[in-house]
Amino acid sequence: MYLGIDCGTQGTKALLVNEKGESLGRGYAKHELVERSNGAREQQPEWWVAALKIAVRDALQSASTTEPVLALGVSGQQHGLVVLDENKQVIRPAKLWNDTETAPQNSAIIERLGGKDAFFARFGIVPLTGYTVSKLLWLAEKEPENFARVRHILLPHEYLNFWLTGELRAEFGDASGTAFFDVRKREWTREVLDAIDGGTGQLFAALPELVNSDGIVGKLRPEVAAELGLSPECVVSSGGGDNMMGAIGTGNVREGVVTLSLGTSSTVYSFSTHPANDPTGNVAPFCSSSGGWLPLVCTMNATNVVTGTVQLLGKHVTDIDASLDKTEPGADGLVFLPYLNGERTPDLPDARGSLHGISSTNFTPDHMIRAAVEGVSFGILSGLDLVLEGRQAETIQVIGGGARSRAWRQLLADASGATIQVPEEEESGCLGAAIQAIVAYSATQGQPQSFADIAVTMVRVNPASTCTPRAEKRAGYDAARAAFRKQFAQIYSAT
Numbered sequence: 001m002y003l004g005i006d007c008g009t010q011g012t013k014a015l016l017v018n019e020k021g022e023s024l025g026r027g028y029a030k031h032e033l034v035e036r037s038n039g040a041r042e043q044q045p046e047w048w049v050a051a052l053k054i055a056v057r058d059a060l061q062s063a064s065t066t067e068p069v070l071a072l073g074v075s076g077q078q079h080g081l082v083v084l085d086e087n088k089q090v091i092r093p094a095k096l097w098n099d100t101e102t103a104p105q106n107s108a109i110i111e112r113l114g115g116k117d118a119f120f121a122r123f124g125i126v127p128l129t130g131y132t133v134s135k136l137l138w139l140a141e142k143e144p145e146n147f148a149r150v151r152h153i154l155l156p157h158e159y160l161n162f163w164l165t166g167e168l169r170a171e172f173g174d175a176s177g178t179a180f181f182d183v184r185k186r187e188w189t190r191e192v193l194d195a196i197d198g199g200t201g202q203l204f205a206a207l208p209e210l211v212n213s214d215g216i217v218g219k220l221r222p223e224v225a226a227e228l229g230l231s232p233e234c235v236v237s238s239g240g241g242d243n244m245m246g247a248i249g250t251g252n253v254r255e256g257v258v259t260l261s262l263g264t265s266s267t268v269y270s271f272s273t274h275p276a277n278d279p280t281g282n283v284a285p286f287c288s289s290s291g292g293w294l295p296l297v298c299t300m301n302a303t304n305v306v307t308g309t310v311q312l313l314g315k316h317v318t319d320i321d322a323s324l325d326k327t328e329p330g331a332d333g334l335v336f337l338p339y340l341n342g343e344r345t346p347d348l349p350d351a352r353g354s355l356h357g358i359s360s361t362n363f364t365p366d367h368m369i370r371a372a373v374e375g376v377s378f379g380i381l382s383g384l385d386l387v388l389e390g391r392q393a394e395t396i397q398v399i400g401g402g403a404r405s406r407a408w409r410q411l412l413a414d415a416s417g418a419t420i421q422v423p424e425e426e427e428s429g430c431l432g433a434a435i436q437a438i439v440a441y442s443a444t445q446g447q448p449q450s451f452a453d454i455a456v457t458m459v460r461v462n463p464a465s466t467c468t469p470r471a472e473k474r475a476g477y478d479a480a481r482a483a484f485r486k487q488f489a490q491i492y493s494a495t
């Protein structure tokens, strides 16, 4: 059997599968998250390791078979910065993808490279707040002693691969989210790092070697294998960013498939054979982890806003369906701009959330919950329009914790006009990582299999979760989206 591990923002999941795509066991452990009012969002890499151990242990204990795990793959939250010293020890907590404390450094690095247009022309990407590059400049400015000690730069999934195998390696999909990577040439860019370390070469020398998305990083360290209850012969694939692995796990390895994730972040993406060409940076031109590219829009506020709202009102996420069922599109005029953590798309790292249009008829918990769900959904549906360049999606694969809400899925169907499907295996990041492990393992056996072939066998839709769009609701959602855009423009058009 094969193991997929997904280190998300809120927790780490592990999934055991066979080559038919049947899940054989699973485990989960939560992470702590340090959030400060200045926008800092940090985690200790050792927390991910601790959660991985619990998740893998529980997956193995719950497994219906004792077959050996032949290969594993790791999916990880994108963009986080892990820095190691000369002894390969972690120097400080990782700043995460949703850290907005580094917004000034993001602007500064763009200016140092000649502005947004010049950055895009040279490297095919425009750094947004949250990408890895600004975290390095922040470290240089705010913690020069720590900066001087940096000898290795890793992303979260690469750190876990390092812990598992002892090898320092990177992979194209996750590397493309650093903004010190040329997404067109698929190689590291020294120029961007020179603008941070003054050309000493310190940072460029700290970059790991890149391996192909179907390649392997190594085998498990014997002591790690013993601790996890796995064989030291277990192969570790290159792994990748959680969106790249979610793409594989939803069959988004060919053009025409659309995936929308409702996790801590909300993301929407669709496989492409060429890099996205958006000089505004709104559509991220990331590489996929199955050989091509993955144009992607990410918003920083998703289930945190909805979960926070229901909890504030003394309710539970399972109450969302009832609130959506009891209220109509537009929440009777209540508009929730959901930028509690600042925002990445639109590019407003210092924004904050706000409620508008409160009246005596809509000032109820149900309307408040609908307004929160609509605020998050309208933001990511605008992202969908950007990724598809205005084309209508026929079906969308929805994943992440929010996909569990039947009424939220129906809202997405009604507002987008697309049929919403949920994969049979809900943990798409884990499944994608396991599929990648199978691809990598098959190559070591001299019988290489392709991502597309395996996805056809292993990725299935759960028909019971499908939601088809209701034409009679479309006008209400179009009006609600227009009201949302108008409110947004009133506040932010001058910025």
Ligand SMILES: Nc1ncnc2c1ncn2[C@@H]1O[C@H](COP(=O)(O)OP(=O)(O)O)[C@@H](O)[C@H]1O
Binding pocket: 008, 009, 010, 011, 262, 263, 264, 265, 303, 304, 306, 307, 317, 318, 320, 399, 400, 401, 402, 403, 404, 405
């Ligand atoms: N039925 C539900 N409806 C809406 N949100 C839910 C539901 N179940 C779980 N969630 C939310 O999903 C989030 C976790 O999603 P997940 O995709 O696992 O996040 P991440 O990968 O960022 O760690 C939590 O905020 C949780 O409250």
Ligand SMILES: O=C(CO)[C@@H](O)[C@H](O)COP(=O)(O)O
Binding pocket: 008, 009, 010, 076, 077, 078, 079, 097, 098, 130, 177, 241, 242, 243, 263, 264, 265, 266, 267, 298
């Ligand atoms: O920054 C991005 C995408 O570019 C985020 O999607 C992170 O990869 C975090 O993912 P989740 O924890 O929400 O799954």
